[in-house]
Amino acid sequence: MKKRKTPFDQIVETVEKEGYLPTELLTRLPKHWRRVGTVGIIELHTQLYPWREDIGHSYLSVLNELTSIVQKIGITTETIRTPGLEFIAGNPNTVTLHKELGCKFWIDALKLTFSTGNHAERQRLIKIVKEDEQIIDMFACVGNLSLPISVHHPTIRMKGIEINPYAFSFLERNILENHLEERYEAILGDNQTHTPENWAHRILMGYFEIKPAQLEVALGALKQDQGGILHTHGLTTHKQPTSWQKEIDRIIKAKYYNFQIGSIDRRMIKSIAPGVNHFVDDIEIVRIN
């Protein structure tokens, strides 16, 4: 029986037929792509850059569910994070509706971060949260980590803080789109000054450059008579949860004497580059007297 052609086989065939790319470079075409809503994200070898627009059109001609193609150009490090993408083909309007885990996320896939590689973490959070919890998402973006929790748990109350007005506008839109306005409050501003105190059972800190001042704010945001859980994200090549522990112990000694670290559990979320992993630490903060 003849093997059915995969979408990638069809893309290679299209590029070959159109004849713009030197034959020896056909093997460099990306076999995988990610999708946020109707925006396809590809990573091109630098040798393919001169033909990126044509290549983008070839992918679009086969992948009918997509309207735009953007290419990955590395991650940026400024506070208001742009995902390091460049538009290459199709509809230049990259605002799209991404559906995942029963949630609807409106997002500008070119300008804002939505990591499809964090899917398992979004799923895990839905499983581990408890009914009636109050949760703060200190780096909310468009609701990437916190919307699925709210959608799946009607008894949970959420506050999401976002510093970038453009991301915040999508967060507000997504709260309405998912009918969460009664139990999800979006707060525009810097989490160092806009995080409520003594309110949360759990705090999401999905950001790679968490500052000690933000850990201090997070400890102050936990329910002071109970403690709670911090989910701190970071990049590492090591397996041991050393960095946050030292910093949190220092803050606890200086300011939150009734708290103590109960446990730290680290899990790897995804590989970012050879030898560099995105991790999350579940840090249990307990009240000791």
Ligand SMILES: C[S@@+](CC[C@H](N)C(=O)[O-])C[C@H]1O[C@@H](n2cnc3c(N)ncnc32)[C@H](O)[C@@H]1O
């Ligand atoms: C990399 S995105 C991650 C989104 C989501 N937490 C996740 O893990 O998928 C981080 C978001 O945090 C926001 N952010 C960075 N610093 C902030 C601050 N000081 N206060 C509030 N939001 C901040 C950025 O604008 C961005 O939208």
